[in-house]
Amino acid sequence: MPDSLDVRRSRAVGVLADPAAALALLSGEHAPRPSKRAELVLTLTDGNLSGDPVARNATTGRAVIEQAVREWCGRTDTHLTVLPVLDLAGHDATDAYRPKGATVRRADLVAQRCVFPHCTRAATSGDHDHVVPYDHDDPASGGPSCDCNIAPLCRHHHQLKTHAGWGYSVLDTGLWLWSDPHGQQFLCDRVGTTDVTPARPCRQRE
Ligand SMILES: [Zn+2]
Ligand SMILES: [Zn+2]
Known part of the structure; x- marks a missing residue:
């Protein structure tokens, strides 16, 4: 034809x-x-x-x-x-350490960039981090390899998260809350970073 x-x-x-x-x-x-x-x-x-x-x-x-x-x-x-049409609201899970291809692609499309505060490196150029760490000895009790727990981090910020006391959690799809080792907090989404560190009460004057 x-x-x-x-x-x-x-x-x-x-x-x-x-x-x-x-x-x-x-x-x-x-x-x-x-x-x-x-x-x-x-x-x-x-x-x-x-x-x-x-x-x-x-x-x-x-x-x-x-x-x-x-x-x-x-x-x-x-x-x-x-590539096949990807439903960004979809969810894939695996017991393996390495997340499924669709999970990785969705994470990149949702975040667009490394999700560390103020980082602008492209999501596709870095690692895919388990927000709650994966437990290699007992996968069932660690952070899962699924859409809720995978986020793109550039290599440098992946290292900061793993070794330098930074931590974060997923508040919603595409919304992450970071805290640094000194207690500062940052809200990050694909648009940018907002410092949301709670104001500390003034020290009482003597
Ligand atoms: Zn999940
Ligand atoms: Zn980064």
Whole structure:
């Protein structure tokens, strides 16, 4: 069956956006093998309906508009992996130390960045921490490898959490409360960090 008009149209747009493929087509040669790789996560929110970005390039961590997605689908120089639609409210669990792939992807999409106070490193570039530590000797009594207990931390902040007295807890999906070794507290979400250290009562004057 011939491809639909839409498919042929997006392929044509892709060729136009890809000079190497256009040249190969004109000279009757095969298009070069893809030299780039990208993973694309398609998400749709009510905001997208009014023209906001509709997809997120999981490789670069940047949002892409619908038109760019169409162009990419026809390119031959990029190996594009379109991942299954992911329900961000979903939940996966495993007894193993390593969380499931869907859990990791959801954690990255929800947080977008390392969840440590003020850190802006991309979630996808770091580790995936068990907020409540996993118990290797008795997994049933430690922190589970599931969506409620996995958060992205860059390597540096993962070390601070493990060795330097920082601790945090999950208040809600996408909302973490941190405390530092001196009792300061920070509320973190994908937008930023708020210092929520309780005010200490003034010392009484003598
Ligand atoms: Zn859970
Ligand atoms: Zn960090």
